[in-house]
Amino acid sequence: MTGQSSMEDDTAQMGAVETREDTAQLVRVSSTRGDPxxxxxxxxxxxxxxxxxxxxxxxxxxxxxxxxxDEGEYIAIMGQSGSGKSTLMHILGCxxxxxxxTYYLExxxxxxxxxxxxxxxxxxRIGFVFQQFHLLxxxxxxxxxxxxLVYAGxxxxxxxxxxxxEALASVGxxxxxxxxxxxxxxxxxxxxxxxxALVSDPAIILADEPTGNLASDQxxxxxxxxxxxxxxxRTVVLITHEPDVGERARRMVRxxxxxxxxxxxxxxxxxx
Amino acid sequence: xxxxxxxxxxWESLIxxxxxxxxxxxxxxxxxxxxxxxxxxxxxxxxxxxxxxSALGSNLLTITPGSSTTGLVRGGLGSASxxxxxxxxxxxxxxxxxxxxxxxxxxxxxxxxxxGSNNWTAPITGTTPAYTAVRDRQVVDGTNLTNADVxxxxxxxxxxxxxxxxxxxFTPPVGQTMDISGVxxxxxxxxxxxxxxxxxxxxxxxxxxxxxxxxxxxTSGPYPDSVSxxxxxxxxxxxxxxxxxxxxxxxxxxxxITTPADADFTITPQTTLLxxxxxxxxxxxxxxxxxxxxxxxxxxxxxxxxxxxxVTERVGEIGLRKALGATPGLILRQFLLxxxxxxxxxxxxxxxxxxxxxxxxxxxxxxxxxxSPVAVIGSVVVAAGIGLIFGxxxxxxxxxxxxxxxxxxx
Numbered sequence: 001m002t003g004q005s006s007m008e009d010d011t012a013q014m015g016a017v018e019t020r021e022d023t024a025q026l027v028r029v030s031s032t033r034g035d036p037x038x039x040x041x042x043x044x045x046x047x048x049x050x051x052x053x054x055x056x057x058x059x060x061x062x063x064x065x066x067x068x069x070d071e072g073e074y075i076a077i078m079g080q081s082g083s084g085k086s087t088l089m090h091i092l093g094c095x096x097x098x099x100x101x102t103y104y105l106e107x108x109x110x111x112x113x114x115x116x117x118x119x120x121x122x123x124x125r126i127g128f129v130f131q132q133f134h135l136l137x138x139x140x141x142x143x144x145x146x147x148x149l150v151y152a153g154x155x156x157x158x159x160x161x162x163x164x165x166e167a168l169a170s171v172g173x174x175x176x177x178x179x180x181x182x183x184x185x186x187x188x189x190x191x192x193x194x195x196x197a198l199v200s201d202p203a204i205i206l207a208d209e210p211t212g213n214l215a216s217d218q219x220x221x222x223x224x225x226x227x228x229x230x231x232x233x234r235t236v237v238l239i240t241h242e243p244d245v246g247e248r249a250r251r252m253v254r255x256x257x258x259x260x261x262x263x264x265x266x267x268x269x270x271x272x
Numbered sequence: 273x274x275x276x277x278x279x280x281x282x283w284e285s286l287i288x289x290x291x292x293x294x295x296x297x298x299x300x301x302x303x304x305x306x307x308x309x310x311x312x313x314x315x316x317x318x319x320x321x322x323x324x325x326s327a328l329g330s331n332l333l334t335i336t337p338g339s340s341t342t343g344l345v346r347g348g349l350g351s352a353s354x355x356x357x358x359x360x361x362x363x364x365x366x367x368x369x370x371x372x373x374x375x376x377x378x379x380x381x382x383x384x385x386x387x388g389s390n391n392w393t394a395p396i397t398g399t400t401p402a403y404t405a406v407r408d409r410q411v412v413d414g415t416n417l418t419n420a421d422v423x424x425x426x427x428x429x430x431x432x433x434x435x436x437x438x439x440x441x442f443t444p445p446v447g448q449t450m451d452i453s454g455v456x457x458x459x460x461x462x463x464x465x466x467x468x469x470x471x472x473x474x475x476x477x478x479x480x481x482x483x484x485x486x487x488x489x490x491t492s493g494p495y496p497d498s499v500s501x502x503x504x505x506x507x508x509x510x511x512x513x514x515x516x517x518x519x520x521x522x523x524x525x526x527x528x529i530t531t532p533a534d535a536d537f538t539i540t541p542q543t544t545l546l547x548x549x550x551x552x553x554x555x556x557x558x559x560x561x562x563x564x565x566x567x568x569x570x571x572x573x574x575x576x577x578x579x580x581x582x583v584t585e586r587v588g589e590i591g592l593r594k595a596l597g598a599t600p601g602l603i604l605r606q607f608l609l610x611x612x613x614x615x616x617x618x619x620x621x622x623x624x625x626x627x628x629x630x631x632x633x634x635x636x637x638x639x640x641x642x643x644s645p646v647a648v649i650g651s652v653v654v655a656a657g658i659g660l661i662f663g664x665x666x667x668x669x670x671x672x673x674x675x676x677x678x679x680x681x682x
Binding site for chain 2: 090093095096115116119120122123124128130134136138139147148150151152153155196200
């Protein structure tokens with residue numbers, strides 16, 4: 001049964017993907033940023049499925065997803081909880097691997113990469129923003145922000161501090177450098193997390209419900225930063241269940257029950 | 273991420289959980305302290321025994337009556353008084369025994385000494401002037417016994433420092449008079465201070481001519497001129513075995529024994545005594561150190577336990593670090609280092625406490641404790657090593673955590 005339905009989906013999505021090509025070209029042409037990574041940022045999923053659990057109790061989180069995201073796109077992945085959107089984000093972020101199907105990141109088949117190469121990709125190419133911020137509670141804002149640079153081997157410490165402060169300043173937290181997370185508001189904490197995602201100057205930003213724990217004014221501030229990142233030419237993938245958040249992107253992919261059910265430009269996407 | 277950064281991160285994490293870290297280190301601390309003190313006690317005892325034994329005279333051979341190879345009818349070691357003054361006389365012959373330097377026959381008894389209002393009970397050693405030379409003692413004040421004293425059976429005595437102090441206080445003993453079992457003796461000399469050798473205190477000693485001793489206490493065996501031991505010294509340390517052979521041959525011949533296995537005496541070189549005593553105290557040290565090592569092992573398991581708790585608690589942190597680009601190797605290194613630091617700091621504290629104990633304890637238990645640098649450095653290395661070894665399992669668990677499981681847990 002699953003096999004049949006995924007076959008249908010595949011055909012449907014293929015069509016959708018083809019119609020997207022034109023827009024992607026437009027975005028690419030209109031991209032004006034100084035390229036931070038050097039390579040073309042492309043996420044491509046081909047018939048990706050993900051099944052959790054063994055034996056009798058199996059959860060089919062993804063049932064065959066095809067998706068192409070081009071460099072510089074601002075895309076929202078919308079779905080209710082349990083739709084498989086978080087699983088999709090984990091696969092896109094190289095935190096998890098597909099059960100079947102292939103994921104190409106910037107043209108490389110991720111399943112062929114070893115643990116070290118994956119760690120390097122997460123470190124240099126992708127910036128993560130989480131719903132719960134995931135800041136280390138005992139260390140100051142700048143120490144949290146410098147973590148990716150520590151793993152990237154940036155030395156000396158003063159250079160990391162300089163870049164961390166720069167990243168904090170870019171999200172409007174220049175005066176909160178030495179504050180610990182518990183001394184900051186939720187919106188400020190999320191901005192620290194965004195600074196951490198930006199500090200290694202990644203080409204791709206993956207945000208999982210970044211506004212889920214924020215009051216609406218703080219959510220607006222956060223989304224404004226994503227807008228700015230998009231303007232810088234980064235590829236931004238925003239995962240959300242809130243339609244008004246999703247509308248801020250240029251393109252919206254809706255998923256339900258582990259399948260893509262719609263993939264179209266948003267109002268902002270078409271007006272551009 | 274280099275080692276310095278990992279170490280900083282490990283240190284911060286331990287400080288963050290300082291109460292728990294301190295308790296974990298306590299386990300290592302106790303183990304290391306126990307190891308240092310037991311090994312120190314053992315080495316102290318060993319040093320004490322061997323210095324006491326070599327103080328007896330390094331070229332010394334002790335001849336005791338009785339056989340060491342106990343036959344069916346023969347009694348045990350020292351059970352028979354088969355050594356006599358004439359045996360000692362024969363051993364003194366330069367012709368028959370050229371490698372024997374000095375011979376001192378000894379007859380032992382115990383008696384009450386009285387001087388004025390002071391009483392003291394001490395072992396009385398009847399012997400000849402050669403005693404001091406054979407046992408490596410010096411007469412520091414007055415004179416030694418003389419051959420004339422021995423042949424005439426004079427009532428003269430040379431005393432050890434403890435006897436002198438007990439009987440005469442701070443008055444120099446030489447020239448004083450004391451009673452041995454009610455018989456007055458002139459104190460003609462005082463021996464140097466030698467300390468105790470295991471069971472016997474070498475300063476609690478009274479030397480009198482062997483003839484006087486036999487007049488006073490009678491003989492200690494079946495023969496009229498029986499002696500309890502004969503001490504002989506070899507001419508040098510290289511002739512000990514030659515002296516041993518000469519004494520053995522001579523005594524077998526004198527006693528009319530044809531089979532050496534039937535000998536009714538035993539000759540013990542000092543070196544044998546030394547190695548026996550040393551091996552006994554070594555065995556004891558090993559046993560104690562073994563028990564202490566178990567304490568250390570338990571401390572190590574404590575480290576593993578706390579690291580496992582730490583890994584479980586910090587699943588979210590591990591997941592985040594992985595998402596930010598930490599490799600499994602770096603996560604492994606961080607947790608290993610934390611465990612290693614727990615061990616190392618616990619070990620250092622244990623060394624401090626152990627050295628402190630080595631200073632304080634001897635005042636309470638009157639046993640010396642020797643702290644060797646090898647034991648100190650070794651135990652710090654072992655403590656850190658134990659932290660690392662018991663950190664391997666928790667650290668590898670942390671390194672294997674999948675980033676999504678880790679991130680999801682929060």
